[in-house]
Amino acid sequence: MIKIIVAGFKGKMGSTATKMVLDTPGFELVGVLDPHADESNLNELSEYTEDIPVFHRKEDVLAETSVDVWIDFTIPEVAYENTRFALENSIRPVVGTTGLDEEDVKELQRLADQKRIGGLIAPNFAIGAILMMQFAAQAAKYFPDVEIIELHHDNKLDAPSGTAIKTAEMIVEERGAHQQGHPDEKESLAGARGADYQGMKIHSVRLPGLVAHQQVQFGSTGEGLTIRHDSYDRSSFMTGVALACTKVMENEQLVYGLENLL
Ligand SMILES: NC(=O)C1=CN([C@@H]2O[C@H](COP(=O)(O)OP(=O)(O)OC[C@H]3O[C@@H](n4cnc5c(N)ncnc54)[C@H](O)[C@@H]3O)[C@@H](O)[C@H]2O)C=CC1
Numbered sequence: 110m111i112k113i114i115v116a117g118f119k120g121k122m123g124s125t126a127t128k129m130v131l132d133t134p135g136f137e138l139v140g141v142l143d144p145h146a147d148e149s150n151l152n153e154l155s156e157y158t159e160d161i162p163v164f165h166r167k168e169d170v171l172a173e174t175s176v177d178v179w180i181d182f183t184i185p186e187v188a189y190e191n192t193r194f195a196l197e198n199s200i201r202p203v204v205g206t207t208g209l210d211e212e213d214v215k216e217l218q219r220l221a222d223q224k225r226i227g228g229l230i231a232p233n234f235a236i237g238a239i240l241m242m243q244f245a246a247q248a249a250k251y252f253p254d255v256e257i258i259e260l261h262h263d264n265k266l267d268a269p270s271g272t273a274i275k276t277a278e279m280i281v282e283e284r285g286a287h288q289q290g291h292p293d294e295k296e297s298l299a300g301a302r303g304a305d306y307q308g309m310k311i312h313s314v315r316l317p318g319l320v321a322h323q324q325v326q327f328g329s330t331g332e333g334l335t336i337r338h339d340s341y342d343r344s345s346f347m348t349g350v351a352l353a354c355t356k357v358m359e360n361e362q363l364v365y366g367l368e369n370l371l
C-alpha cells in the first residue's frame with residue numbers, strides 16, 4: 110500500500126484528491142492536513158465515514174504516522190516550504206500547487222537529488238493539458254507568433270496560471286525569444302497587451318463559472334491555429350495525480366511536469 114497524506118484537503122483540489130485516494134486500490138490515506146480545518150478526524154465531515162486523522166500543522170504529521178507520498182494542493186505561499194518539508198522527511202512530494210518560480214524548483218530538485226528521493230511538481234495534471242502544451246511547443250517551430258489566453262474561476266490566487274507559464278517555457282525552448290506585435294505599440298490602458306514572456310503575451314481571465322481553460326493562439330501569413338484545452342471538472346486532474354503517486358515511488362528525482370512520468 111502507498112501511504113498518502115493530502116495537504117490542503119479542505120480546498121477544491123484537496124477534497125477531490127482526498128476522495129480519489131480513498132477510492133483507489135493500493136492507496137492508503139493516512140492523514141489530511143489543513144490549518145483551516147475545524148475537525149480532528151475526517152469522519153466529522155458528513156461526506157466521509159473513514160477514521161482518518163486531520164492535522165493542522167505539518168510537523169504533527171511526522172509524530173503520528175509514516176507517510177510515503179505528500180499530495181500538495183495548497184496555496185502559492187506555502188508550496189515551497191511544504192515540498193521542502195516533505196523531502197527533508199523522506200516523503201515523496203506530488204505537488205500541484207502553482208506559484209513556485211524556476212529557482213524554487215531548482216532548489217527543491219537539488220534537495221531531492223541529495224536525498225535520492227523521487228517526486229513531481231506539475232502545473233497541470235490533466236492529460237489533455239499536457240498534450241495541449243506539447244502540441245503548442247511543436248507548432249511554435251513553424252508559427253513563432255503566439256499569444257496565450259488562460260481562463261480560470263475567480264477564486265484563483267496566482268496569475269498567470271502555472272500551466273500558462275509552463276506552456277510559455279516550452280514554446281520558448283522551441284522558438285527562442287521573439288519580438289511580437291508592432292515594435293512601437295503603446296498601451297493607452299496599462300496591461301492591455303497582457304504579461305510578456307520573452308516577447309509572447311499571456312492574458313489571464315478570471316470569471317465565475319469557469320474551472321480551468323487555456324487557448325494557445327498562433328498567427329501567421331493568411332492563417333491561424335488555435336489549440337485549446339478545457340477542464341470542465343476537477344476530476345480531470347485525478348488520473349494524473351493517481352499516476353504520479355505510483356510513479357514517484359519508483360523514481361529518485363524530482364521532476365517538473367507530468368509529461369516526465371508518462
Ligand atoms: N496542478 C494541477 O493540475 C492543478 C493545480 N491547482 C493548484 O492547486 C492549488 C489549490 O487550488 P484550489 O484547490 O483551487 O485552492 P483552494 O483555495 O480551494 O484550496 C487551498 C487549500 O489549501 C489550504 N491551505 C492553506 N495553507 C495551508 C498549509 N500551510 N497547509 C495545508 N493546507 C493549507 C487552504 O486552507 C485551502 O483549504 C492552487 O495553487 C492551484 O493553482 C489547481 C487545479 C489543478
Ligand SMILES: O=C(O)C1=N[C@H](C(=O)O)C[C@H](O)C1
Nearest residue numbers: 207232233265270271272321
Ligand atoms: O487554480 C486552478 O484552478 C488551476 N491551477 C493550475 C494552474 O495554475 O495552471 C492548473 C489548472 O489550470 C487549474
